[in-house]
Amino acid sequence: MSLRQAAMTVREHAYVPYSRYKVGAALRTPDGEVFLGCNVENVAYPEGTCAEAGAIAAMVASGRTEIAEAYVIADAAHPVPPCGGCRQKLAEFAKSGTRITLATLDGAEQVVTVAELLPGAFSAAHMDRT
Template sequence: MNPTEAQWQALLDAARAAREKAYAPYSHFHVGAALLDEAGRVHAGCNVENAAYPEGVCAEAGALSGLVLAGGQQIVAAVVVGEGTEPVTPCGGCRQKLREFAGATLPIRIADSQGWRAEHTLAALLPASFGPTHLMMKKDGRDAP
C-alpha cells in the first residue's frame, strides 16, 4: 500500500500535534511521530523524558504502543517531526522497533515546523536488519534462512 498525499498530510499533522505534547524538561528536544497501519489508521506518539535519563520513551515507541493497542500489525508509513540543523531521524533503538512491524521498504518521512526535510526507507536507515523472520523456524526444525 502506497500512502496517498492526504495520508501523508494526516501523518504530518498528527506528528506535529504529538510533538507539541512532548514532555522534554531536560533536553528540551521535542519529537512527534505518527504511523499509518495496514487498516489506514494513524497512531501518534511523543517523546516522554524521565529524570532517570535512559528511562524515557521515544515518540516512535509511543506511536508503536498505540498501533499495537488498536490491533495494528503492520506499519505502512511513518513520519517523524523534530527541530534540528539536520533532519531528525529515528534513533537506532526506534529503527529496530519499527523493523518489528515493517519491512525494508517502509517509507519514513522526516519533517519539521517548516515542512518535509527528508525521506528514507527503513532499509536505508537500518541496513541488513535483524527482524522477526530471523527467529522463525522451518517445519522440519531447522533455522529459517
Template sequence: MDVTELIKKAAKAKEKAYVPYSGFYVGAALLCKDGTVFTGCNIENSAYGPTNCAERTAIFKAVSEGYREFQAIAIISDSEEVTSPCGVCRQVMAEFCGPEFEVTMVSCKGDYKTVTLEELLPYAFSMKK
C-alpha cells in the same frame, strides 16, 4: 493519506511532548495500512533509561490496540535538520514493519526526506525468516 497530512499530525503530537530535561520536542504519526493513524511524542524521565521516543510511543500505542500492519511514519522535531530515528526506534520498526515501510523525517522548517526502513537499517536484526 498523503505525507503532508501525516506531517501535520506529527507536528500536533510534538506539542504534547514531555521534555523537561532536554527541551527537545519530537512528534510522530504512524499510518496503518487500513488508514488509521496513531500519534506519539517523546516522554522523558530523570533516569533517562525509561525515556521513550515519539516513534516508539506511536508504534506501541498501535500494537497495544491490536494493529500490526503499518505503511509509513512521519517524525518531526524542533531541529533545523531532518530528524532521523534513533537505533532503538529503527530496531522496533524492523520488528513490526517491512523493509518497504516509509519513514519521513521532517525539520522544524518543514523540509523533509522520505526513505524506506531498509535504507535506514539495511542489516536489521530479526528472528523472522
C-alpha cells in the same frame, strides 16, 4: 489530517523538561488508522520513551501490527533520524520498503525506507534454527 500535521500536533504534548527537545511521530496502518506518539523524558535517564516507540505502542495496543507509513518531526536544522532502538522497532512492524519521512518544523523533509534506516536488520528469520 495529514501525517505531518498529526505529528506536529502530538509533538506539542512531548514531556521534555530536561532536553527541551520535542519529537512527534505519526504512523499510518494499511487500513488507514493513524497512531501518534511523542517523546517522554524521565529524570532517571535513559528511562524515557521515544516518539516512534510511543506511536508503535499505541498501534499495537489497538490490535494492529503493521506500519504502512511513518512521519517523524523535530525542531532541528536538518531532519533527524530515529535512534537505533527505534529503527529496530520500526523494522519489526514495517516492511523494508516502507516509507519513513523525517522532517523539521521549517518544512525540510527526507524520505527514507526502513531498509535504508536499518540495513541488515535483525529479524525473526534470524531466530530460525533450521
